Amino acid sequence: MPLQSKIIIFFAFFLSIIVFQWAFFISHEEKVLKEEMAARGSVLVKTLAELSREPLLNFQISRLEMQIDSLKKEKDVLYARVVNSEFLVLADTRREQEGWIYSGTIALIPEIIFEERMLTVREPVIIMDSIYGMAEIVFSLDSFLNKINRSKMLFIVIFISELLLGIAFALFLEIQVIRPLHKIASGVEKISADSINKSLTVPGLPSMEILKVSKAIDNMRDKLRKNQDQLVSKTRLATMGKIGFNLAHEIRNPLEAISGAVEILSSGIEDSSQEYSYLEIIKEEINNLNDYLTEFLEFTKSEPGHRIDIRPSELIHDSLLLLGPLLKKHKIEVSDYSGYLQGLWHVDPSQMKRVILNILINSIEAISGPGRIDISINLYESSLGLTINDTGCGIIPENIDGVFDPYFSTKKNGSGIGLALSRKIVEQHEGSISISSNDVITNTTGTSVIIKIPIVEG
Ligand SMILES: Nc1ncnc2c1ncn2[C@@H]1O[C@H](COP(=O)(O)OP(=O)(O)OP(=O)(O)O)[C@@H](O)[C@H]1O
Ligand SMILES: [Mg+2]
Numbered sequence: 001m002p003l004q005s006k007i008i009i010f011f012a013f014f015l016s017i018i019v020f021q022w023a024f025f026i027s028h029e030e031k032v033l034k035e036e037m038a039a040r041g042s043v044l045v046k047t048l049a050e051l052s053r054e055p056l057l058n059f060q061i062s063r064l065e066m067q068i069d070s071l072k073k074e075k076d077v078l079y080a081r082v083v084n085s086e087f088l089v090l091a092d093t094r095r096e097q098e099g100w101i102y103s104g105t106i107a108l109i110p111e112i113i114f115e116e117r118m119l120t121v122r123e124p125v126i127i128m129d130s131i132y133g134m135a136e137i138v139f140s141l142d143s144f145l146n147k148i149n150r151s152k153m154l155f156i157v158i159f160i161s162e163l164l165l166g167i168a169f170a171l172f173l174e175i176q177v178i179r180p181l182h183k184i185a186s187g188v189e190k191i192s193a194d195s196i197n198k199s200l201t202v203p204g205l206p207s208m209e210i211l212k213v214s215k216a217i218d219n220m221r222d223k224l225r226k227n228q229d230q231l232v233s234k235t236r237l238a239t240m241g242k243i244g245f246n247l248a249h250e251i252r253n254p255l256e257a258i259s260g261a262v263e264i265l266s267s268g269i270e271d272s273s274q275e276y277s278y279l280e281i282i283k284e285e286i287n288n289l290n291d292y293l294t295e296f297l298e299f300t301k302s303e304p305g306h307r308i309d310i311r312p313s314e315l316i317h318d319s320l321l322l323l324g325p326l327l328k329k330h331k332i333e334v335s336d337y338s339g340y341l342q343g344l345w346h347v348d349p350s351q352m353k354r355v356i357l358n359i360l361i362n363s364i365e366a367i368s369g370p371g372r373i374d375i376s377i378n379l380y381e382s383s384l385g386l387t388i389n390d391t392g393c394g395i396i397p398e399n400i401d402g403v404f405d406p407y408f409s410t411k412k413n414g415s416g417i418g419l420a421l422s423r424k425i426v427e428q429h430e431g432s433i434s435i436s437s438n439d440v441i442t443n444t445t446g447t448s449v450i451i452k453i454p455i456v457e458g
Contacts, residue, residue, distance in 0.1 A: 026151050029147075037144060038121070042123070044074060044137055052064055056090065061090055072093055075143075082135050117141050117145070118138055119138070120139075121137050122134055177210060183200075184210070200214045252290070266279040310347060312386050312453075316386070322357065323357070332364060333371075335376075337377060346454075355425050358418040361418070362449075363392055363447065367390060374389040375389075383453055383454050384454075390446050422451075430454055431454065436448050
């Protein structure tokens, strides 16, 4: 059963209990008040009948009048009278009624009669077992009815306020819980491969708990998406690796053969001849192909090689040594890398050097004229970070998400493997690599790459 129906049923039940309680309370109050009035009336009329015996016997009208007048000050008494057995009204609080003939019957036993707005109590006046007359008192029920009406009004006011409170509570639940829950449910149902990036929007004013739930779902979806991306990229890499590995081997063998044949051919030809220069071009292209294959095979390797404890600064030093001539040629200045120089990485040095070289070569390729590369080493919680900043052309925002994808390249002769391979190596060393570019805040172009690898403890 939906929560909404449950709440409505609960409120209907709750309100009917209130109505039932009040109905019981009011009828009980009415009964008690009536009993009280009847008891008081019968005491008063009995006393009047008792005191009327002697004056009635002796026909002492003024004594009778005195007695009934004493009842005038009693609460709610409308009038009182004493009637003799000949139906003659002997004494009445309303004097003009005296001497008139009583139109009703003489009560033989005590009588208590409730009418719409009046209570009549009658008591026979008995002397020596004979009925000599009757005493009668009539009370107004106005104050009694007012009391009951006040209780009823109070009940109506309380009932309406509780009803309004119930409606307000139901509305509150609807806005804060039910509607957002429906939205979340339909949002979760609609999550598909296309909409996995869209976060859930909960309308209205959802409660904190609902917001927490929708946030948790968003987080779960983000993790799912990341896992899905990773799975896709891992599967792609694995397939590529398998095909590529075989293909690379198959290509390498004929390349070796071609290379050998070219060597033999060029040994018999003059250095200055046209043919020799063609053979040189073939050799250079074979070398390029070989380099490409080496990089590709490296990429398909699944585990890093032998690891040692080494300072990142040492790896940078070696890489810069290799790139010295290239940096000089392009008039690129490299800053003194400073910072946390004591820390050690536990890495395969040749693979990590490959990563640093890839990043530095990207920077060199991005700087068209003279420029700078700034390198620094910093400590981040449990890892040691290496930052390489350049003053190159930067990366346009549309490309930034794709630079780590294998074969993504904006360069004419780029293979697009450099950063993909670097990320693979860094992740195999339990580290992370990130890239950012074109700082809109400081309005500077250039690229910044940060590699974080766990620092060797102790
Ligand atoms: N420092 C940088 N400045 C500007 N763009 C960069 C930088 N580093 C990477 N990129 C961009 O990222 C792309 C991918 O880089 P990656 O190193 O993976 O491949 P590549 O340099 O194109 O080819 P290669 O495999 O030969 O290195 C580059 O083509 C370039 O567009
Ligand atoms: Mg590159």
